[in-house]
Structure formats: C-alpha cells, structure tokens
Amino acid sequence: MTRPRTLYEKIWDAHVVEQRPDGTCLIFIDRHLVHEVTSPQAFAGLRASGRTVRRPDLTLAVPDHNVPTTARLDAAGGRLPIADPESAAQLAALEKNAPEYGIRYIDAVAPEQGIVHVVGPEQGFSLPGTTIVCGDSHTACHGGIGALAFGIGTSEVEHVLATQTLLLQPAKTMEVRVEGEVGPGVTAKDIILHITGTIGAAGGTGHVIEYTGSAIRALSVEGRLTVSNMAIEGGARAGLIAPDETTFAYLKGRPYAPKGADWDAAVAWWKSLATDPGAAYDKVVVIDAADIAPSVTWGTSPEDVVPITGVVPDPASFADPSKQVAAAKSLAYMGLEPGTRMQDVRIENIFIGSCTNSRIEDMRAAAAIVKGRKKADNVKWAIVVPGSGLVKAQAEAEGLHRIFTDAGLEWREPGCSACLAMNPDKVPAGERCASTSNRNFVGRQGPGSRTHLVSPAMAAAAAVTGKLTDVRELMA
Amino acid sequence: MTPLNQVEGRAIPLGLKNVDTDVIIPAHWLKTTTREGMGRGAFESLRADPDNLFDRPEYKGAPILIAGDNFGCGSSREHAAWALGDLGIRVVIAPSYSDIFSGNAVKNGILPVVLPQAAIDRLMEVAATDPVFVDLAHQTVTTQYQDRFAFEIDPFRKMCLLEGLDEISLTEKSDAAISAYEKQLDADRPWMRPATV
Numbered sequence: 001m002t003r004p005r006t007l008y009e010k011i012w013d014a015h016v017v018e019q020r021p022d023g024t025c026l027i028f029i030d031r032h033l034v035h036e037v038t039s040p041q042a043f044a045g046l047r048a049s050g051r052t053v054r055r056p057d058l059t060l061a062v063p064d065h066n067v068p069t070t071a072r073l074d075a076a077g078g079r080l081p082i083a084d085p086e087s088a089a090q091l092a093a094l095e096k097n098a099p100e101y102g103i104r105y106i107d108a109v110a111p112e113q114g115i116v117h118v119v120g121p122e123q124g125f126s127l128p129g130t131t132i133v134c135g136d137s138h139t140a141c142h143g144g145i146g147a148l149a150f151g152i153g154t155s156e157v158e159h160v161l162a163t164q165t166l167l168l169q170p171a172k173t174m175e176v177r178v179e180g181e182v183g184p185g186v187t188a189k190d191i192i193l194h195i196t197g198t199i200g201a202a203g204g205t206g207h208v209i210e211y212t213g214s215a216i217r218a219l220s221v222e223g224r225l226t227v228s229n230m231a232i233e234g235g236a237r238a239g240l241i242a243p244d245e246t247t248f249a250y251l252k253g254r255p256y257a258p259k260g261a262d263w264d265a266a267v268a269w270w271k272s273l274a275t276d277p278g279a280a281y282d283k284v285v286v287i288d289a290a291d292i293a294p295s296v297t298w299g300t301s302p303e304d305v306v307p308i309t310g311v312v313p314d315p316a317s318f319a320d321p322s323k324q325v326a327a328a329k330s331l332a333y334m335g336l337e338p339g340t341r342m343q344d345v346r347i348e349n350i351f352i353g354s355c356t357n358s359r360i361e362d363m364r365a366a367a368a369i370v371k372g373r374k375k376a377d378n379v380k381w382a383i384v385v386p387g388s389g390l391v392k393a394q395a396e397a398e399g400l401h402r403i404f405t406d407a408g409l410e411w412r413e414p415g416c417s418a419c420l421a422m423n424p425d426k427v428p429a430g431e432r433c434a435s436t437s438n439r440n441f442v443g444r445q446g447p448g449s450r451t452h453l454v455s456p457a458m459a460a461a462a463a464v465t466g467k468l469t470d471v472r473e474l475m476a
Numbered sequence: 477m478t479p480l481n482q483v484e485g486r487a488i489p490l491g492l493k494n495v496d497t498d499v500i501i502p503a504h505w506l507k508t509t510t511r512e513g514m515g516r517g518a519f520e521s522l523r524a525d526p527d528n529l530f531d532r533p534e535y536k537g538a539p540i541l542i543a544g545d546n547f548g549c550g551s552s553r554e555h556a557a558w559a560l561g562d563l564g565i566r567v568v569i570a571p572s573y574s575d576i577f578s579g580n581a582v583k584n585g586i587l588p589v590v591l592p593q594a595a596i597d598r599l600m601e602v603a604a605t606d607p608v609f610v611d612l613a614h615q616t617v618t619t620q621y622q623d624r625f626a627f628e629i630d631p632f633r634k635m636c637l638l639e640g641l642d643e644i645s646l647t648e649k650s651d652a653a654i655s656a657y658e659k660q661l662d663a664d665r666p667w668m669r670p671a672t673v
C-alpha cells in the first residue's frame with residue numbers, strides 16, 4: 001500500500017518532471033496568469049534571448065493592477081486615454097506582448113476583464129489539482145478551488161513562459177482546521193483574519209496550509225477563495241481547500257472547464273486528491289468556529305487582528321519584545337491609542353473590492369447592509385469595485401449598483417483599485433480606510449494611508465455609520 | 477547573461493548597513509517596462525545629496541560596491557539587481573545579504589561576495605584611492621597592497637556566474653524530460669488543457 005498523502009503531496013507528486021539530487025524538483029506548471037506589472041521585463045527577456053513561449057495555450061493575460069476604475073469608454077464607445085504615462089506604457093506592453101506570443105488576452109475593455117485572481121476561477125481556467133502561478137503574491141487565492149497556486153517574481157515569470165516549469169523545493173504541510181458553525185455576521189473574511197491573528201504573519205512560513213473542517217466545508221467557493229487568498233498573509237507559500245461537490249458545481253459549464261466525458265474524468269481525478277485518512281501534516285492548528293467574531297485589524301501587519309468588540313491593544317501586553325516595538329510603531333503610524341474601543345474609530349474612506357473580496361457574494365453582502373441607508377457625512381470617499389466585468393454585470397442585473405449609488409457609494413469598473421495604490425485610487429495620507437483588501441502594510445493604499453482590514457459587510461457598516469461598527473447591530 | 481570571472485576596478489565604498497531594496501531602487505521605479513535604464517533610479521535618495529559617492533567622477537562606472545551587513549533587505553523586488561546591473565555593478569562585497577537579494581543578484585549576473593567586517597573595513601580604506609580585484613575562479617579579493625581575502629560561494633552559483641548561465645538555460649537542458657511529461661499528461665489527463673471556447 002502506498003503511504004497516505006495530503007492533498008498538497010498528491011498535487012506535488014503529479015507535477016514532478018524531474019527530481020534533482022538535493023531534493024529540488026522541476027515542477028510542471030498547468031496555468032500561468034499574466035498581468036501588466038510583473039510581465040514586461042519577462043517578455044523583454046524572452047525577446048533578448050530569442051526564446052518563445054513554450055505553452056501559450058496554458059497562459060492567460062489580463063490587465064488589472066494599473067487600470068483606472070473610472071469609465072474606460074466615452075459616450076461614443078471610444079477608448080478613453082490613461083492619464084498616467086507609466087501605467088499606460090505597462091498596459092500597452094501587455095496588449096502588444098500577448099498576441100505577439102500567441103497568448104490568450106482579455107482586453108481592458110472586454111466584458112470578462114477583471115482582477116486576475118477573480119478571472120481565473122470565473123473562467124474555469126483555474127482548475128482543482130492544477131499548479132497555477134502568477135507574478136502576484138495573492139495567487140494563493142486559487143487554492144480555494146483546490147489548485148496549488150503561488151506568486152512568483154519576474155525572473156520566474158520569464159522562466160515559466162520559456163519552459164512551463166519552475167524549480168522548487170517541496171514545502172512542509174500545515175493543517176488549519178476550523179470546526180463548528182460561525183455565528184451571524186461572521187464571513188469567510190473574518191475566518192481568515194481570525195486565523196491570521198491566531199497563527200501570526202509568519203505562522204505558516206515554509207508551509208502550504210490546507211484549510212479543513214466543517215466551517216470551511218460550509219463555505220461557498222467565493223468564501224473559500226477569500227480564505228485561501230490570504231494564506232500568504234500567514235506566511236504560507238500557498239493555501240489549499242480540497243475540491244468537493246461545492247467546487248464542482250461552481251466550475252461546471254465555465255468557459256475553459258472540461259466538457260462532457262472530459263468533465264466526468266476530471267471530477268473523478270479531483271475527488272481522488274483529498275487528503276488520505278491517516279496522512280500526517282507537519283503542523284496542525286485547530287480553531288473553534290464559535291470563537292470567531294466579525295474581525296478588524298488595528299495595526300500594520302495582517303496578524304494585528306481583534307474582534308470588532310475589542311480594543312486597541314497595549315504594546316506592553318505582547319510577550320515578544322520585538323512585537324512590542326513593532327506594535328508601538330504600528331500604533332504611531334495608525335494614530336491609535338491603546339485601550340480605544342475599535343467601534344469608536346472614525347473612518348473617512350471605504351474600499352470594497354480586491355481579489356480577496358470582490359466577487360458577487362461580497363457585493364451582495366455589502367449591499368444588504370447598505371440597503372435603505374445613507375453614507376455617513378464624515379465618509380469622504382467610498383468605492384465599490386467589482387472584481388470582474390462579469391461580477392459587475394451580475395450585480396447590476398440584481399440592482400445592487402443602485403443600492404450602492406443611492407446610499408452615496410461609488411460603483412466602479414473592475415480592477416485592483418485601492419488594494420495597492422498603483423492606479424489613481426488611493427487613500428490620502430493620515431486618513432483611515434475600512435478596506436476589504438488583504439494587506440494593511442504601511443503605505444499600501446497610498447503614502448501615509450491607514451488601513452483597517454474588514455469583511456465587505458463590515459466595510460458597508462462603516463460606510464453608513466462613519467466608524468468601525470459591529471455589523472451585527474445593523475443586521476435585520 | 478555575461479559570464480563573470482575577474483573584475484578589476486574602482487569599488488564604491490558605501491559601507492552602510494541594512495541597505496534595503498527601497499534604497500537601491502525606490503518603489504516608483506517598479507512602474508517600468510524595461511530592465512534597462514533603471515540605473516538612473518539606483519540609490520536615488522542617496523544621490524539627492526550633490527556630494528554623494530555614486531556621482532563622484534572617480535566612481536563613475538565603478539564595477540564593485542562595498543556595503544555593510546544585510547544588504548538588499550526589504551521588499552523582494554528583482555528591480556534592485558537590475559538597477560545595480562544597469563549602474564555597471566558586477567560585484568557587491570558585504571558581510572551579509574538578504575537571501576532573496578543574493579538569489580536575484582546571481583540570476584542577473586552579479587556576484588555577491590561575503591567577507592567579514594574586518595576585511596570590509598580594509599577594503600573601504602583601499603577603495604578610497606585605489607582599485608580592487610575580484611577573482612571568482614580563485615574566490616579571492618585582492619588589492620595592490622598585498623591584501624588577499626578568500627571568500628566562499630555555493631558551487632552551483634559559481635558555475636552559473638562563470639559560464640554566464642541563467643536558470644532558463646539550465647532548465648532547457650531538461651527539455652526532453654519536459655516534453656515527456658507533457659506527452660504523458662496529455663495521455664493521462666487530456667482534460668487538463670483549457671477547453672476551447
């Protein structure tokens with residue numbers, strides 16, 4: 001009998017092209033997602049060395065990081081120019097490179113355009129059991145459908161374009177099991193914020209985390225993508241959730257997903273990937289779902305998580321002296337005093353979007369809170385940015401955009417937007433943002449910006465009250 | 477990649493500790509489409525000082541940079557190696573580096589030499605007036621004053637730098653294995669190819 005294996009080990013084993021004496025493996029890459037920021041130099045490298053793209057059929061390019069989220073077409077259907085010349089140059093480079101190398105390309109004004117990690121699963125391009133890479137650290141997102149997915153640098157982008165492989169060291173495995181039922185107002189985002197707060201920003205270093213347990217099984221695919229998206233925030237190389245009927249129902253019929261007999265064969269293989277009974281993980285963390293509250297970050301590391309009912313911690317309360325120093329620095333940057341109730345923190349900006357939380361379920365959750373209410377006067381800027389053109393169209397068909405605009409929130413075009421301040425959507429210095437994105441790093445949403453990571457429902461609650469708010473108080 | 481063996485020339489005696497990648501190349505340079513020309517952004521904040529080392533005539537085009545502990549820490553941006561390369565730097569000498577930076581350096585044909593602080597201090601002195609010699613094959617750094625410092629380097633990295641081999645060329649040696657894998661994959665799991673729309 002073969003040794004019981006984890007989901008990660010099964011996917012890894014199925015992709016080894018060659019093993020080197022030191023244990024490093026040449027791993028085959030099934031899907032390569034390409035965007036405009038980390039690819040221009042990779043294509044330039046190919047050109048300089050006279051190489052081609054080995055498997056353009058396994059590569060999908062879509063612009064997302066730099067695209068403005070304001071209207072892209074004028075009234076007559078003509079393309080509006082992009083104001084920032086550097087963004088325009090990166091977008092133009094992708095638009096030229098993709099067809100030149102025979103790569104599928106979703107144009108900035110195509111109906112399917114969106115954030116690369118939203119588009120992949122939505123198009124059925126990302127599949128369970130595949131290896132997926134992209135020059136963006138939140139590629140871990142695709143682990144939500146059971147793909148082994150991780151971010152890579154520009155040299156590696158070039159390496160994958162040229163060879164469809166990567167040289168990798170096997171990772172250790174870690175199980176994060178969330179058992180039980182979450183309470184009202186607790187979403188996938190709260191689960192992953194709570195996990196990150198529990199294991200710490202370096203808790204998963206060197207590991208691939210598999211999320212298991214009844215609370216994870218109960219999540220929709222959208223929710224699972226949210227959880228896996230932030231695996232990297234816990235230091236892990238990637239996140240994984242075993243594919244199951246929920247996953248198959250989500251993928252069936254998507255454009256690039258297998259069809260007919262191929263579909264049946266695929267499902268049979270995907271089912272065989274689940275971690276074997278008795279397989280051992282290098283590390284196991286168990287979390288009781290009942291302990292998870294709607295959560296919020298107070299500092300500049302994604303591990304700085306408290307329940308919304310909590311207070312800003314005192315740096316002296318941390319056991320680790322280096323964390324005490326980091327916390328004090330974070331609080332100075334965030335302009336917060338220890339002991340302040342999180343619910344007393346006033347908010348000037350709201351960002352609902354990013355590859356963490358911009359899918360249809362996120363739009364619905366935010367709209368349900370905003371409905372019939374108005375944006376608070378002290379909230380200066382509140383934008384809702386759907387993750388893709390298809391999410392946008394679906395939301396509009398359900399009338400969600402009206403709910404947002406009636407309340408005074410802006411309804412935007414799809415893209416990364418204020419997740420990383422590479423495009424015009426930025427949070428001004430010294431101001432706070434309740435944001436559904438994944439990183440609260442110093443300056444992440446713009447120089448001097450102060451980010452509080454929350455779920456879409458919590459961001460919506462902050463939009464209508466003007467401060468961080470326990471969404472449960474606004475729920476019918 | 478240009479092979480690297482002997483490098484001889486002026487060495488910029490920067491000497492600073494914890495030079496992070498944001499100092500090497502500030503974030504706004506990430507919005508470029510080429511690797512070339514990034515030397516203009518290298519050490520931008522330091523070069524804002526008109527009397528900075530980098531722009532002194534004697535160090536223009538210097539192929540060697542001497543720095544303190546933990547060179548290249550911070551963000552993983554590969555642009556840091558590109559910026560150094562574009563500036564004409566082929567060798568950095570420091571007591572230690574961030575792992576990601578030293579990997580990126582080698583990938584881009586730059587040799588990260590590790591020497592103890594005492595050797596760095598001596599080389600800083602020499603670099604003020606005279607050239608420094610680096611010999612990768614013999615793993616030594618020498619000066620015209622009989623200084624001779626031996627350094628260690630991973631044999632694989634040494635081979636890559638000496639032969640000017642990049643990782644892609646190395647992987648291309650496994651071309652047959654990759655083709656065999658692809659063939660087997662098409663046989664075992666033909667549905668893995670994206671369905672045609």
Ligand code: SF4
Pocket residue numbers: 064065115116117136137138354355356415416417419420437438
């Ligand atoms: S939304 Fe943010 S994290 Fe996601 S791909 Fe865009 S920049 Fe990266």
